Amino acid sequence: MSIENIEEAAETAVTEYILAQESKDQLRFLTCGSVDDGKSTLIGRLLYDTKLIFEDQLAALERDSRKHGTVGEDIDLALLVDGLEAEREQGITIDVAYRFFATEKRKFIVADTPGHEQYTRNMATGASTADLAVLLVDARNGLMVQTRRHAFIASLLGIRHVVLAINKIDLVGYSQERFEEIRKEFEVFANGFDFETLQAIPMSARYGDNVTGRSDKMDWYSGPTLLEHLETVQVGEHILEAPFRFPVQWVNRPNLDFRGYSGTVASGQVAVGDEVVVAGPAKQSRVKSIIGASGEVSSARAGEAVTISLEDEIDISRGDLLTSTAHRPDVADQFAAHVIWMSDEPLLPGRSYLLKIGTRTVTATVSEIKHKINVNTFEHVAGKTLTLNEIAFCNFSLSSAVPFDPYEANHTTGSFILIDRMSNSTVGAGMVWFALRRASNIHWQALDVDKKARSEKLGQKPAILWFTGLSGSGKSTIASIVEKKLHIDGRHTYTLDGDNVRHGLNKDLGFTDADRVENIRRVGEVAKLFADAGLITLVSFISPFRSERQMARDLLEDGEFIEVFVDTPIEECRKRDPKGLYAKADRGEIKNFTGIDSPYEAPENPELHIRNVGRDPEEVAEEIIEYLRERGYLNTFSADGEGI
Amino acid sequence: MNMQSHGITPERLSNLKRLEAESIHIIREVAAEFSNPVMLYSIGKDSGVMLHLAMKAFYPSKPPFPLLHVDTTWKFRDMITFRDETAARLGMDLIVHTNPEGLEKNIGPFSHGSSVHTHIMKTEALKQALNKYGFDAAFGGARRDEEKSRAKERVFSFRNANHGWDPKNQRPELWNLYNARVAKGESIRAFPLSNWTELDIWQYILTEDIPMVPLYFAARRPVVNRDGMLIMVDDDRMKLQPGEVIEEKMVRFRTLGCYPLTGAIESDADTLPAIVREMLIARTSERQGRLIDKDESASMEKKKREGYF
Numbered sequence: 001m002s003i004e005n006i007e008e009a010a011e012t013a014v015t016e017y018i019l020a021q022e023s024k025d026q027l028r029f030l031t032c033g034s035v036d037d038g039k040s041t042l043i044g045r046l047l048y049d050t051k052l053i054f055e056d057q058l059a060a061l062e063r064d065s066r067k068h069g070t071v072g073e074d075i076d077l078a079l080l081v082d083g084l085e086a087e088r089e090q091g092i093t094i095d096v097a098y099r100f101f102a103t104e105k106r107k108f109i110v111a112d113t114p115g116h117e118q119y120t121r122n123m124a125t126g127a128s129t130a131d132l133a134v135l136l137v138d139a140r141n142g143l144m145v146q147t148r149r150h151a152f153i154a155s156l157l158g159i160r161h162v163v164l165a166i167n168k169i170d171l172v173g174y175s176q177e178r179f180e181e182i183r184k185e186f187e188v189f190a191n192g193f194d195f196e197t198l199q200a201i202p203m204s205a206r207y208g209d210n211v212t213g214r215s216d217k218m219d220w221y222s223g224p225t226l227l228e229h230l231e232t233v234q235v236g237e238h239i240l241e242a243p244f245r246f247p248v249q250w251v252n253r254p255n256l257d258f259r260g261y262s263g264t265v266a267s268g269q270v271a272v273g274d275e276v277v278v279a280g281p282a283k284q285s286r287v288k289s290i291i292g293a294s295g296e297v298s299s300a301r302a303g304e305a306v307t308i309s310l311e312d313e314i315d316i317s318r319g320d321l322l323t324s325t326a327h328r329p330d331v332a333d334q335f336a337a338h339v340i341w342m343s344d345e346p347l348l349p350g351r352s353y354l355l356k357i358g359t360r361t362v363t364a365t366v367s368e369i370k371h372k373i374n375v376n377t378f379e380h381v382a383g384k385t386l387t388l389n390e391i392a393f394c395n396f397s398l399s400s401a402v403p404f405d406p407y408e409a410n411h412t413t414g415s416f417i418l419i420d421r422m423s424n425s426t427v428g429a430g431m432v433w434f435a436l437r438r439a440s441n442i443h444w445q446a447l448d449v450d451k452k453a454r455s456e457k458l459g460q461k462p463a464i465l466w467f468t469g470l471s472g473s474g475k476s477t478i479a480s481i482v483e484k485k486l487h488i489d490g491r492h493t494y495t496l497d498g499d500n501v502r503h504g505l506n507k508d509l510g511f512t513d514a515d516r517v518e519n520i521r522r523v524g525e526v527a528k529l530f531a532d533a534g535l536i537t538l539v540s541f542i543s544p545f546r547s548e549r550q551m552a553r554d555l556l557e558d559g560e561f562i563e564v565f566v567d568t569p570i571e572e573c574r575k576r577d578p579k580g581l582y583a584k585a586d587r588g589e590i591k592n593f594t595g596i597d598s599p600y601e602a603p604e605n606p607e608l609h610i611r612n613v614g615r616d617p618e619e620v621a622e623e624i625i626e627y628l629r630e631r632g633y634l635n636t637f638s639a640d641g642e643g644i
Numbered sequence: 645m646n647m648q649s650h651g652i653t654p655e656r657l658s659n660l661k662r663l664e665a666e667s668i669h670i671i672r673e674v675a676a677e678f679s680n681p682v683m684l685y686s687i688g689k690d691s692g693v694m695l696h697l698a699m700k701a702f703y704p705s706k707p708p709f710p711l712l713h714v715d716t717t718w719k720f721r722d723m724i725t726f727r728d729e730t731a732a733r734l735g736m737d738l739i740v741h742t743n744p745e746g747l748e749k750n751i752g753p754f755s756h757g758s759s760v761h762t763h764i765m766k767t768e769a770l771k772q773a774l775n776k777y778g779f780d781a782a783f784g785g786a787r788r789d790e791e792k793s794r795a796k797e798r799v800f801s802f803r804n805a806n807h808g809w810d811p812k813n814q815r816p817e818l819w820n821l822y823n824a825r826v827a828k829g830e831s832i833r834a835f836p837l838s839n840w841t842e843l844d845i846w847q848y849i850l851t852e853d854i855p856m857v858p859l860y861f862a863a864r865r866p867v868v869n870r871d872g873m874l875i876m877v878d879d880d881r882m883k884l885q886p887g888e889v890i891e892e893k894m895v896r897f898r899t900l901g902c903y904p905l906t907g908a909i910e911s912d913a914d915t916l917p918a919i920v921r922e923m924l925i926a927r928t929s930e931r932q933g934r935l936i937d938k939d940e941s942a943s944m945e946k947k948k949r950e951g952y953f
Contacts (some may be wrong), residue, residue: 015850015917026659095814098788100841107659109839121816128818236656236706249672254705262701264669293664293700301656305668305701318676356821359676417821424825427814503672546917 003111025103025369027230028109030126030154033136034116034146038167040138042205043112043204046227049212050101071515072373073513083580084200085274092510096126107112116146120375120389121342124429127157128415131235134163139172139202142182148189149375151478155193156338156391156431158411161235162190164200165226169218171209173333176220195374199229222522242326244268244276245413246360251308260291260307261316263359265410268324271299279403280312280331285310320362320412329413332435333401336370342393343427349388351428352459354490355398357416361397363459363490364418369396386425386428395436396455407431421459421490457536459494461633462531462560465624467540468549468603472573474612475618478566479540481621488534491634496523496532501588513591524552531560534635543598559631566604570595572613650846660848661749667694668819670799671783673872674706674834675701676823678781681834682774685711685731685738687723689856689901690785690837692730693845696854697836698783699734711774712722712782715766717742718753718902720878738778743769752912753904760936761902774831781824781832789841799838805829834916846923862896862914873907 032038066204111126114117128132133154137147154162164186171333172178183200183469190198200222201210212227213399224232252260270276270287277284290308292295300306308322316322323329341347346367348454355364372392407414418428455462467475467481477498486493502509506522509515520543530537543549553561573584573595585593592598603609608627610620628634657665671694674681683698685691698707713727731738743751746764753761774782798814800822815823826832837845849856867874870887875882877890882904884890895908896919902928913922 012917024659026662095796095811098839099795100789102841102843106842107841125816125818129820132939242657249669250676250702252702252705258703258704262672264665293661293668302936303662303665305665305672307703354825356823359673406827411819415819415821417816418824419823419825424823424827424830426823427815429818441849461806503684 001193008610017429019566024104025106026109027106027132027233027235028111028130029132029134029230030111030123030124030130030159031134031136032113032123032154033165033167033635034126034144035424037136037138038205039112039136042165042211042226043110045205045208045211046110047099047101060597062255079146081381086208089584094100095344096122101226102429103231108230108248118577119390120149121429122270122342123153123344124157128411128429129152129158130157130159133159133165134162134165136165136167137163137182137186139166139169139175139178141322143185143189145376148378149405151186151190152378154373155195156340158407158431160196161233162198163204163226163229164198164279166200166202167205169202169209169491174209174217176202176218179221196586197233199223199233201226201229223278224474231520239267239410240269242267242302244270244274244322244324245329245410246276246308246322247271247360247413248316248318248322249359250316258309260289260309261320261322262305262307263530264298264301264305266358267302269299269301270324275325276308276310276315276322277325277328279323279329280401283316284325285312285314285613286562287311294310297336297469307499319358321358321360323403329403329405330435331401331403332437333398334367334396334436335398335404335432336395336434336436336546337416337432338391339366339386339418339428341386341395341428343386343412343425344388344424345420345427347392347418347428347501349384350456351392352421352456353420354419355396355416355430356419357402357432359403360402361419362402363421365397365456366394366627367397368395392424393433394430396430400459404435405431408433434632442586449531451534454532458534460536461532461537462534462557463628463633464527464531464552464561465538465564466527466543466549466552466561467538467566468543469568470570470573470600471542472576472578473566473568474617475540475542475566476574477617478564478610478612478624479538481617482624485621485625486634489634491536493536493538495529495538495540496526496530510583511598513592513598517545520545520548521551524548524555527552531556532591532623536628542594542600544594544598546601546603562605562608562627563606564608564610565603566612567602569610591618647825649782650860655800656757660844660851661845663840664697664700664705664848666820666839667697668897669909670822670834670836671698671701671826673822673850674800674829675833676682677822678832680777680779681781681783682712682739682777683707683709683783683944684770684785685713685727686785686900687713687719687727687730687857688785689845689849690787690840691852691859692856693840693848694783694785694836695730695734695736696852700707700838708736709783710739710742712739712779714769714773716740716902717747717759717883718761718765718881718904720857720859720876720900720903721859722859723900726855730855741776742767742774743772743911752881753902754883755935758905761866774807779831780826783834783836783845785837786835787842787845788838797835797838799835800824801833802826803831803833803923807831816914843920843923846916846920850920856916857900858920859897859900861896862911862918864892865895865908867893867895867908876908878903878905 031043033039039266060236097112099112101108101604102605111130113126114125135147135150166182176532179202200221202218203210205211210225212225214225246263247266248261249263254264272287272290274287288309288311290300290301292304299356337629352365354360369383369395372383372390374381375391405413414432416430417426420427469475469480479495483493483495503522506519509519523539523541527537527539577583584590585596594600608624711731714814743765751761751764774908798817802815824845866877868877868890874895893910894912896911897906897908901905911922913919
């Protein structure tokens, strides 16, 4: 064989090897345990033994070990995985770190999560994408409070496969008796958690016994090593057998001839010709074509990112859920769910949050905390609010009905996150249990639908921003910017001005003093109804008379009426004259024009006095919004702290 | 019934298929949720894979965002040629930004050292470009397996209005539900390749036949041995120091950046399978070729807090 031939043969072998990797599977797992159980050491051991630790990383590791190490002269394997500076100095893992290694059979993605109770949220985060959990137990200590807590959280997040890694077995003399004792105790305890597989393995992460290689010190153990088990355990099949679910992410419309819906198949399978339905509106069609990652395909299965086009032109957008016609999801605007609270700011019932489920985001409130769960004893306890790392079972009320499945049946269509509307942080994570029908939700039914209920649902305090000022003073410009800003902020608003009132409701009125009074009276009454509906209403009328403005104020509850005096001198208004009205009035073509031949009575104590000369309307709008914010109109509703 | 019409249950997706689908999902999610996203294109293999995935994510449409390359003016010449060819071939809009103040002051790695050069011509330049165009999301090709501080970074990584990263105050990220909410001026760096390893990247390049910059493949190139690294003489801005000689060596690059900061490795691997074979028996990890990480152990975390990708 010539050198070229050898090279060629080697290349062919590598190409074949790589193509064989095509069928390599992936397993995502989570490691958890309390601080000293040796999680990071275990992962370090897996990385080390699977030879993915390169030499220079090893050299850096030896340097770091001398600086921070806790195991004397040996290499501290945990330093491989504890990433951030602060954590290394404290010697504990405080965030979720993701690590990777591979064998011939599988590639592994490991979420290394902290053990302390105050890091429940981090463990839940790691568990949310894991197929399996490795629970570490120190053989000397046996089952601890945190072992139970971790098993509970793993189970809550729907992990069905568990490895009980009974670590530091070298420190109890490789005792079979001790191993069996812990294993049995855990099996009894975990009986209620409904794990599909539960494998207990005696090991020493530090010395590598039963991690990747079989230990020669425990002849009594005939089960798999950790790595053998991870390589062979069968996980995640049920999601392929579940009914078809497809949350639409993006509408793909390159030209008039093609309209596709892009997304990731959440569960089940779909094929060209299948009947599918949009959950909720129940619009039905058939699959016309499927574009997979490498071109057109005849079918797609759970986990694949595809673009589906349908036979019929139906209106589908981001947030819709395409599903099988035979097995449809629940569609409801109220459901019961477990929530893990992840913010320093407490969860308050009645406060409005953004809820992202699948590709849809709606506003939601917790209508009732049914009970909190003590993560150490699993006891149900009553509670009015939730604080960081607490878990509760709650009723939710959403701004609109959404499709979903119970989390147990489908992690993708049954999970959601909660986002704070002010800070935009992710403050909670939830797992849906079941829809609440109005009949089954007596607490809700007992409630009168009144102004309070409506405004709580909208997550705002109703208010009337009453803009008064001369024609051309800039009222409408400012009001329009304020409304846009409020709208972007997710507020529910409406503007009443000459344009939409004078042409309809008040088209029978002219500009005499009597008609002006009647005009404002009607506007005031409409504003009152809108306040009752929970809206923030922007009224933009010259409204020249104090008494009518006072009349409107009197119609409303204290604090609802905010008079905004847009104070622009008449000379300036005349100069601006955007509609040419002053010119016409001067020529006598308009009668009873405010400021010319009809009086304007400036407000004496307006809530906001805007001296509007040489000011940027954007800046004025911001000032008004700041006023609303400071006085709690935009604080999501907490009122007296009592929920719905 | 839907599931019965297809007969037996198919197998779970393979590792590469799962990674591919996850990345496409992330890319689409960014495009759908942000008003003005951009894809950072650094011309290297990770960028190449990310761009390839973006083309797939929106097919038959084009990705609804432009590419951005922060050009330090010290990239290998081959990289610039490849960048322009790639953008043209795929029909993508390409924005190239260079820090004008840095250019005026003639900042470079030889005259100012790697850390000043990187700070001004990369970190600052990137911030300038993001501010200039008002991008609210920027895709980056970083992987969690590259480096320790990356291992804890979110897929949607929040940046404050100064582009800073706060590693201790990251948003929890569960399932595939990414929080895309940002206030004005704030932004998200999105990392679709978070869960890929270097081996995954090369395997994918091979199976998908993705074009790569020739510098990844071994060829005879003029190099100088400087401080234990083989630096390629890519233009006449590189002045020899006493005792240095230019040698023609069979070399290739495992990562690509500014040529004065990127060490070559001696290699005969001039095809993709040869590169993968070399990788499988690799004895040094890929960042070893980059001078910027050598400064101190936690240097990457520091850089990222300041806004480096």
